[in-house]
Amino acid sequence: MYSLAVQNLNVWYGGQQALKNITVDFPERRISAIIGPSGCGKSTLLKSLNRLLELNESVRVEGRVLLDGEDIYAPGVDVVEVRSRIGLLAQKPFPLPMSIFDNVAYGLRLQGRNKREIAEIVEAQLQAVGLWDEVKDRLKAPATGLSGGQQQRLCLARTLAVRPEILLCDESTASLDPISARGIEELLAALRTHYTVIMVTHDIEQARRLADFVIFMWLGELIEQAPAGDFFDAPAAELTQAYLARRIG
C-alpha cells in the first residue's frame, strides 16, 4: 500500500561523502534491516528517509527518496507533512518534557484532534505497547519517572499514535536491558502486518530474528540487499560473507 524507495542517493557531510549512490526498494509491510559496522552510513540512510538529516547544517543530499512514488526532496514538498507520515523510534528513549499522557497526545494535538478522540487513541496506543496497566493510574506523572524500557514503549506509543505509514527504528533496542529489548522486538515483529518497518541495527542476531529484508552497508556503500533468507543463508558478496562470519566490522 505505502512504499518507500531510494534512488541514487548521495549524502555529504561537509566535504566528506557519507552515502554513495544508494538505491533500495523497501518492501511494504515488512521489516527491513539495515546492517553494517559503525560509521558505515546506516543511520545517515535512515535519517535521510524522513528528512531529519537536514537538521545538520553542513549536510548535502542528492538523489531521490520516493514515498508513494513522490520524491520527498522535490521542491515544494511540505517537510512537516512528510515527517508526520514517517514515524521514528530513536536509539535512546527520549520522553518529551511533559506527562505520560501528554507525551502520547503531543502529536495528536498537533494534528488538531478533539479531546475525546485523543483520550481514546492514547489509551489504545498505551495498551498496544503493553504499558496501559502500568501507567493508567499515573497518566499525569512526568514521563521521565518511567524506566528505560517503559520509556521506549512510551516513545513507540507516541510514534504510532499519529498513525504514520512507515516506521523507522534507529537501533531502538541498543540502550535497553535485554528483557526490555526483547519486549520492543516483539512489538516490532507484531507491527509488520500494518507497517513498513525500516530498522537500523548493529546486532546481526537481531536482524536474523526480525528482518524480512536485509540491506548491508560498508563505508557508505550498499554492498548487498536481499530477502532475509537468501541474505543469511547464501550471501552473494564477499564482504557480506566476511561480515556475517565476523571476520570484519
Next chain:
Amino acid sequence: MNQQSSISNLQSQSGAKGEGRRAERNRQSPNLQSPVSQSLRLNRRHLEERIFVALMRLCMVGAAVALSMILAVIFWRGVGALSIEMLTQPPRGSFYLGGGGGIANAIAGSMLLALGATAVAFCLATPLVLYLHAYAGRSRVANWVRLTLDVMWGIPSIVYGAFGFSLMIVLGLRASLLAGIIALSFVVLPILARTLDEVMRMIPRQLAETGFALGATRLEMAGLLLRQALPGLFTALLLAFGRGIGDAASVLFTAGYTDNMPSGLFAPVASLPLAVFFQLGTPFPAVHARAYASALVLTVIILVISLVAHLSMRRLGRHVVR
C-alpha cells in the same frame, strides 16, 4: 639517586625533545624501570596530587572567606540600625541627619525597577533566543547576535545610564520609574538572553528530532525547547533580577531619587544601591549604620530570591529530560 633519575625522566618526557629519547629507551627495553624506581615515582605522583588538592582547597576556602567576611561586615555594622520602622517607612525630613524614618521607598523602588526591567528583558530575550535555536541554528546571523549580546554584557552600566538619559530627552521623559526600567533593561537583557542561550545549548538535539519526527513545525518545536528550558529560564530570570536590583549606575540619572514611596510610572523612584550611596555620603555615624542596614536588606533580598528559585527549580524540573 634513583629518585633523581626518575625526576629527570619526568622532566624530559614533558618536552618535545624527550619524546624521541623515551621512544628510543622503550625500544631498547620496554620494562627498563625497576620496581623500586616505579614505586618512588608513584610516591612522587601521590605527593604531587596532595599538593595540588591542598592548593585548590585553599582557593576554595579563600573565596568562601571573602564572601563570609563581606556578609559579616554588613551584618555586624548594619544589624543594629535595622528596625521595623526602617523597613516600613520612607525617610522623614531629618533622616539624613540621623532622624526618623526608613528606606521603604528604596526597597519598593528597587523591587519595581528590577521586576520591570526583568519583565521587559524577558519579553525580548525569550523570543530572540528561541529564534536563535529554532530557526537561525549556527548561521552567521546567530553568531552576530551572540557577539552583540556579549558586547552588550560587557558595556558598563553607567553607559546605559547615560544612553538612557539621552533617550529620555528625546522622548521627553523626566527621571522616572519608566525611564529607570528602560535603562535597566539594557543592563539585564544580555544577561538574560545569553544565560538562556547557554541553557538551550545544553538541550539534547534529540528533543528537536523527536518533535520534528512527530510532525511539529519549527514554532511548535520551539515550544518544546521552552518547556525543556523552563528550570534554566528560571535561573536566568533570577540572575537577571539579582543583577538588576543591585545596579546603581544605570538608574542614577534615569530613575532619579526621591524620599517618597513610588507613585507611578512617570514619577521618580528611589533604589537601594543609591540609598546606600547617599547614606554613606553623610558625615553621621548613625546614618552610616543605616547604610549598612540598607546593604543588608539588599543582600537578604537577593539571598531569599536565590533560595526560592532554587527550591522551585526542582518542581519545574520534574518533567525535564536529563
